[in-house]
Amino acid sequence: MPIRDWLADSAEQSAAVNSLGSVAEGVLLHLYQLCVLQPGPGDPLARANGSGGLRPVGAVGHSLGSYAAVFSALHVGGRREYAAAAARSVAQVTVALLRCQQAVPAAPRSDAELLRRHAALGPAAGVPGAMAAVVGPRRPALEEAIRRSGGDPGARVEIGLVNSPTFHVLTGGTEALMRLRLAEDELFERPGVRWTYLGATAPFHSAVLGSALALIRHDIDHNWQAVKGDDLTMPVYGTGTPANLQLSPHVLYEVAEQQMCRPFDWPQLLDTAVAELAPDLVLDIGPGVSAAALTRSRLRESGSAARFSSI
Known part of the structure; x- marks a missing residue:
């Protein structure tokens, strides 16, 4: 081709x-x-x-x-x-x-403090990527967490895929997802909640x-x-x-x-x-x-x- x-x-x-x-x-x-x-x-x-x-x-x-x-x-x-x-x-x-x-967008210079805080979550946090599968929370809870996290338009986490009432895929870019994960640790650390970064290198289903x-x-x-x-x-x-x-x-x-x-x-x-x-x-x-x-x-x-x- x-x-x-x-x-x-x-x-x-x-x-x-x-x-x-x-x-x-x-x-x-x-x-x-x-x-x-x-x-x-x-x-x-x-x-x-x-x-x-x-x-x-x-x-x-x-x-x-x-x-x-x-x-x-x-x-x-x-x-x-x-x-x-x-x-x-x-x-x-x-x-x-x-x-x-x-x-x-070209990746900005790595935020050393952000990387350090994310690494402190431990190996279970996974390798950060442009999309993340989240199992457990329902859509209103995720939307509220995203709203609280703020971010500039176009650089904000979005709910890219709704697979079921309790299975969503978040998208928007690696750094934006890391910041959301850290800012909303109370939600994502609850029993039964799983956050898994996906292997995608582009934030599909995203503005x-x-x-x-x-x-x-x-x-x-x-x-x-x-x-x-x-x-x-x-x-x-x-x-x-x-x-x-x-x-x-x-x-x-x-x-x-x-x-x-x-x-x-x-x-x-x-x-x-x-x-x-x-x-x-x-x-x-x-x-x-x-x-x-x-x-x-x-x-x-x-x-x-x-x-x-x-x-």
Whole structure:
């Protein structure tokens, strides 16, 4: 893929070497899902249903999985066309992730006192990163803690992902998260509360990455054919707001903005999709057990009669 050429026209800075691991992980995640979605005898619906008699009625994707959800709804005929479409999709995800790394503000000089105080929390505090998973507190408590912590607009911690009522991902940058962790130790040191820094080197689902959008839109306009809502063969629900992307005038713009800058509410998205589509089967294609467990739990809590299968 001519990634260097795509990036050269509209940005001079390059992604830091230590950020390439996050980019590679995101690309491999997308590649895995495209492999699972490929047409043929190994079709996941056929395996899940036993007879292959079901047809998909809609798609949702958890965060970066939105790209795979959109891909699953494109009209692709045959393996050659599939391979070509998959190559475009992998390229789009790769460049979007690189743009996010470019948009991350340069790290200021390390605050020695902040690092010392954080290290005093002990090894269990983990290695600071740009995003952190927090299990235990409910959303109002987190929002109040964030409000108290203050911070300049664009440098403030945000609730980037709501995975369940007691499982959230905070985003906004390494230093901002460290300051929140230290300022609200009474909340985060309570029994049953877990704070875990994630390996992401960019604060996804954060306003910090707003400057990446113009670059990503430029890449889309100059390198790939636009995808309109009319091009989707079934409903695909966006993760920023639970809206059907078939109504979007520019699907790739929408998905990029959701992944980079908008907050994400998985329970709300599932509730909307299941209520509108009334599926017989909900199929999770991963990877990993976390999203599947959250989905299964939410379906049970909502009283949905849909069967659940994970591959």
